[in-house]
Amino acid sequence: MSLPVPTADSRAVVTGASSGIGTALATELAERGYSLILVARRTELLTALAERLTSSHGVQVEVRAVDLSDPVAREKLAGELAEREISVLCNNAGVATFGPVAQLDAGFERDLVQLNAVAVHDLTLAVLPGMLARRSGAILVTGSAAGNLPVPNNATYAATKAFANTFTESLRHELKGTGVHVTLLAPGPVRTETPDPAEASIVDKVLPDSVWVTSESVAKESIDALARNKMRVVPGIVGKVMSVAGGYAPRALSAPVIGTLYRKLGEGEG
Template sequence: MSGSPDEYRPFSGGGTPARPWAVVTGASSGIGEALARGLAAHGHPVRLVARRGDVLERLAKELRAAHGVDIEISVCDLADRGQRARLRDALAAVPVAVLCNNAGFPTCGVLTANDPAREIEEVEVNVAAVHDLTMAVLPGMLERRSGAILFTGSTAGVQPVPTAATYAASKAFVNSFAEALHEEMAGTGVTCTLLAPGPVRSEFS
């Protein structure tokens, strides 16, 4: 993605909380920040994932003080396959109770006028990262017969959107993937939920 993330850190701490982790990607602002705040308020230990380490550190400090729960951060650019693989391996190695696949970003304009590298990064974050991290945590959830995965899709994913072609297509994947897994997971103790908002007032745009 444009800009350089802070030095990659799979997780900032090493302690084991009393409850399995809730993991939120894109936790530095917008919907992701709101999800992290809600989970911490309900007593979940939370792992915050985003590129901006300084923002995550401030949020983690605030949530620890406000709710007395374990908060750890993972500074990771999900568009970077190497960083994402290390995060995936870290998540597969710990109990995860909740995964919020929330990170994502849009590109706007006629496709051929857009930066090809940025378009590829958009697919990596909006599609490949969602698939990777889901595959990392799902086996453990199924083994424990307990867990929840939330996917942040979009109403943009229910129809083609000229001048946002890659974004709409990426969210069509998320919407479809979440709804299919919702059916597949029936009776397993694991839930898969799709959040598909319209425009939201946040840093996203």
């Protein structure tokens, strides 16, 4: 098993491409010869990345500055992707909030649902008919270890990632034998750069360096897993522990412990 062969007309799509895992996924795919469509809100960051990837790897890179939490903007992008030859889709865009959901901005929480869950669904449905017709394609969805269990003080994020996790693994079974690969990426903490001690977030302070994984290593592991049509890839020790806890630990016991940790994260970010 392998990924679709890159062609002049096909494109690999990466959402949330302007930073972190998204940038690393785009770079990994460009290194493997894929021309790209990069999606995120920040035009200047996408343009700089596009220029860098074209210069370094000789691939074509298109930029789409789209707020995927906006249904109208998302519908336009989905319509375009439905008409294009999309060989790889990396549904990576997502954000998190911390704290009791009743105390958070309701509008932002709704946007989070649109971005983390509905956009994953919409873009997957846009590219899937073409992949099935070609009997070739690959879909990677960035879920989360947090989607495996209840996470008080991170409720909306955990719920949207539960959707992403379950949708992806369900879809994979539906597509068995079609030539379309589907893999769930469910990472724990991912560090995109070494934090300045003076500016380190509460997350950086709470979690030791040994539990972090880099976005570059996550991207390589994920694309390798997608090529093998592996169901789930869980980089990092924290992600693996949370995956096991989600499957075996009694939720009445795990929820209070995890909720206490995430309450501290919320207090530190406030």
